[in-house]
Amino acid sequence: MKTSPSPVRIGVLVPLTRPGWVEAGRHLLAGLELAAREVNATGGIAGRPLELVVRDTAADPRKAAAAVDELARLGVVALAGEYHSVVARAAAARADAVGLPFLCSSAVLDALTDQPTEWVARLAPAQSHGWRIFADFLLGADHGRIAVAAQPSVYWSSGTRILRDRLAPHGGTVVEFDMGTLTPAALCDALAAERATALLLLVGTPEPAVSIVRSVRRDPRLAGVLIGAPAGQPEFAGWTKALGDDGAAIPFLRYLPDRLSPLGTRVETALREQLAEAPSFVAFEGYDTVAVLADVLRSHGTDRTRLSESWPRVAVQGTRGEIRFSRAPGIDVWQWTWPPVQVVDRDPAQPDHFRILHSG
Numbered sequence: 001m002k003t004s005p006s007p008v009r010i011g012v013l014v015p016l017t018r019p020g021w022v023e024a025g026r027h028l029l030a031g032l033e034l035a036a037r038e039v040n041a042t043g044g045i046a047g048r049p050l051e052l053v054v055r056d057t058a059a060d061p062r063k064a065a066a067a068v069d070e071l072a073r074l075g076v077v078a079l080a081g082e083y084h085s086v087v088a089r090a091a092a093a094r095a096d097a098v099g100l101p102f103l104c105s106s107a108v109l110d111a112l113t114d115q116p117t118e119w120v121a122r123l124a125p126a127q128s129h130g131w132r133i134f135a136d137f138l139l140g141a142d143h144g145r146i147a148v149a150a151q152p153s154v155y156w157s158s159g160t161r162i163l164r165d166r167l168a169p170h171g172g173t174v175v176e177f178d179m180g181t182l183t184p185a186a187l188c189d190a191l192a193a194e195r196a197t198a199l200l201l202l203v204g205t206p207e208p209a210v211s212i213v214r215s216v217r218r219d220p221r222l223a224g225v226l227i228g229a230p231a232g233q234p235e236f237a238g239w240t241k242a243l244g245d246d247g248a249a250i251p252f253l254r255y256l257p258d259r260l261s262p263l264g265t266r267v268e269t270a271l272r273e274q275l276a277e278a279p280s281f282v283a284f285e286g287y288d289t290v291a292v293l294a295d296v297l298r299s300h301g302t303d304r305t306r307l308s309e310s311w312p313r314v315a316v317q318g319t320r321g322e323i324r325f326s327r328a329p330g331i332d333v334w335q336w337t338w339p340p341v342q343v344v345d346r347d348p349a350q351p352d353h354f355r356i357l358h359s360g
Contacts, residue, residue, distance in 0.1 A: 011071030031286025
């Protein structure tokens with residue numbers, strides 16, 4: 001009796017329940033699953049099916065670290081995914097400790113690990129790279145007096161520092177408002193007093209981001225204030241559902257090229273059908289993650305150490321360009337340098353359409 005070949009298993013970390021950003025997790029998983037299906041439709045990994053073993057992180061670093069240990073015991077050959085930076089950081093630390101290759105899909109925090117590691121690579125651009133491009137957009141649009149509405153977090157604190165460092169040499173200033181102590185109404189009073197020309201949302205979604213946008217939009221004193229969201233909250237359809245027209249004209253970062261390649265266009269069509277809505281850049285990150293891992297597995301086999309040693313030899317055509325990893329200054333993991341970066345917003349005349357405001 002002929003037996004089926006054993007699967008090659010990849011562990012997947014995604015936020016699928018609150019307080020995780022569930023919409024982002026759903027898109028990330030859709031991309032991962034689509035690519036896995038396509039790998040299996042073309043022979044799998046040397047005739048063995050590729051299997052994704054999915055674990056929900058729920059934006060909890062401790063849950064993610066425990067999942068890494070569990071997945072390592074289950075025999076996965078590599079780890080993929082995660083959206084939240086603080087969660088990916090915990091996962092990366094455990095992956096490094098147990099010797100499990102980890103290709104991080106979407107988290108951008110520069111300090112993904114505390115020390116250089118050969119086990120971790122990343123597709124998403126480092127926060128310092130993307131947020132500097134966002135700061136350049138602000139300067140180009142004559143916004144030098146910036147306010148940030150922030151919640152306590154290493155990710156938001158890092159973003160504020162990047163913006164301040166980029167703006168300061170050009171005479172720009174950044175004033176920070178702690179949304180742990182301010183209501184949206186009190187924030188509006190403070191903005192009016194500061195005479196800031198732009199407010200950046202360094203907060204979670206849907207709340208308090210949605211309430212802040214509504215309050216600012218309805219305050220006549222702040223009619224000329226640009227609202228920005230560098231972390232990408234307006235990327236997802238839930239943003240428009242929550243805010244309607246108020247959610248348009250809010251610039252944010254996304255990691256797509258100005259024009260998709262034929263592969264990207266084909267994947268976009270498949271993802272749109274799978275998600276029943278337009279795919280976000282996060283879905284493309286998921287697809288590219290499995291595309292890279294499948295290529296590495298086919299070329300170097302399933303030994304974990306050999307996989308981790310292969311990062312600098314990767315050359316894969318992804319949905320958003322050729323993916324190669326290198327050591328970027330100040331980044332302790334193998335990094336794709338760099339994915340395409342755009343500053344976009346939703347068109348007020350057509351909120352389902354995006355306007356490209358700046359590319360980097």
